[in-house]
Amino acid sequence: MLTTTKKKGLKAKKSTFRKVSEWLHLWLGLASGIIVFIVCFTGGIWVWRYEVWRYTEKHWYVEAQQKPYLAPSKLVAKSRTYFKTQHITADTLTGMKYWKPGRSVTLDFVLPEQQRAAIYMNPYTGEILKDQRGQSAADNFFIFIRAGHRFFWLPKKIGSPLVGSACIIFVITMITGLIWWYPKKWTKKAVKDSFTVKWRAKWKRLNIDIHNVVGFYAVLFVLALTLSGIFFTFDWFKKGTYKALTWKNLSAEHTDPGSDTTVRSASPLFPEDLIWNTLIRKYDGSFGSISINIPAKPSSAYETTVYFGDGTLLYNKAVNFFDQKTLQVLPPVSQHDQPYEKLSAGEKLFRMNFDIHTGQILGLPTKILAFFACMIGASMPVTGFFIWYNRKWGSKKRRIKRPEYHLNLEK
Template structure:
């Protein structure tokens, strides 16, 4: 089983190492993501959209993001034509609406290193409908290997000699002995966190796994389908002559409830007449799980509530679902958590290599 899954586990783990710090690396290499803090309020979404459209004429904006007080705002333009995806972001100063940078991240031959990394991590650079199941199956095998590895690691008794073999690497021994210890000892120390990384990854590989995990953590409830509240179409005439856009009004109402918000995301264009305005307010900079979701009737601006739309008020299963991404990359514990996720991923990448060498040398007596 290790031989079958080893190459995939190695690729997924190595790419996971790179991706753990993708935000920090981007922040360092892309200074236009930051602005000087001003003693002013942010400009409303409509002003950012007007600026962005100048640089992306005849394109529909698909997302608008505010960061914290030091971060640039951005309007994203995503499209899918002729079987190819493209994505461009227009960065602006949130205090003035001034244009900062136009960055095409995907499409027209543009190479984005972290898009390359995530495509390898999630689908081995294959089409997603082919690569994701392969990654999922190999991750399942990896989980089984972690369990069987613990059984093989478990010492028959805890005498000092066995204790040293199970908990320490004998660096002065011959290569085969050191390799065996690297596999055995590092595998044990990383076991729990490697298991967590694998489980959180499986949530994206298989719907049945995601639904099953929700069922277990909720005490037997089925995972609800993703849905939004709807606007009252009968009130459509209320905003036809309004000089302030509904999105701006909804944004102001959200700010009144979120004075210390650390980031916002919203969809500028509503496709259907009964779509509600949705604004996601992030409570912590650098993580995504602790968020409050606000919905407003696009015609009356009445606030609409949904079960679990506030992280602090959500059930445990819904909170765990929100935490999944941040747990997977270690962001739930800030920079130290990402550093830990990096090293655990690195150990996971080494296990197929050291395991293969153990298999290759099987039957040969390990000399002390």
């Protein structure tokens, strides 16, 4: 006699843990997808800001010469002579920034009616290369890109926690995605499917492979960029990261040691020159950039920051303070202003966070890596959405399930 029975045990049951992981991956991914896409895409563009500025901001660069830079007082005098030709008789110097050979020097002034001017000058001749009173087109573009990356183009109080929360969700979806990706059995076919993209497959299959396989290869890099980004949104995450790395509590970001207001003797006529000469002797010309901030209050100190390398890396810096009256060197108060070489391994890693997040930690190679990680991160919500859409509403060929027949010998 022929009977019909269903074949059992063809598909192993999923564990509750796996079901929950897949559910979280799907719905959290759909909920945060648009924000993750914008954050990753804008982050990938922002990686190349210095390369764009190199071609758009020609006044940033000069021909390097084998002679010393002009002292700050000479550059200030030339700037004020220029202001007189513009019928500007009042100005306040707020800061200046020298760079390594090949870059112009910048002097920042506050002019009447709270107008600000950045004067770019040739450090060898004092020639004024540009009087910039506002943002350039490239500056405005990257300000727009950063606003999308940090705040989703919303007010900071709303956009910042929204983006930070989406990044936390993205971390969860990456972890649950790894669980979903992990093969149940490590057969030869499963290994091939898990680690190989079928580039010649139809677009639905290719879309799945890009989401699963490319996502797997990039997950560690995307995780690093995402976690380092959450750092800038939530203070609790920042303090917790510092505590985990150093076993110390995070102090205030910056503290001015202050000048001695009881000293009555006047400071030298050109204190910036003495400070500049002190820094040049101390660092023997091995710097990427040197900035000198002019104190706005009698109780504030001169603050200088020396960056090494090409001057754009923020982790390797030396902060020095000088008393307004005596120009005596004042030791840094904040742990954030301590010399890089004196930090512990955890403190060094903590200070590297921004340079890791932007991909500039090791120059061009890590910028390229960060760019591709951002673009892959941006693709994940898109490919994931199409996988979900095709499975739920995509055209499918209906398969007729045929019952299996076999002889029942018991009757």
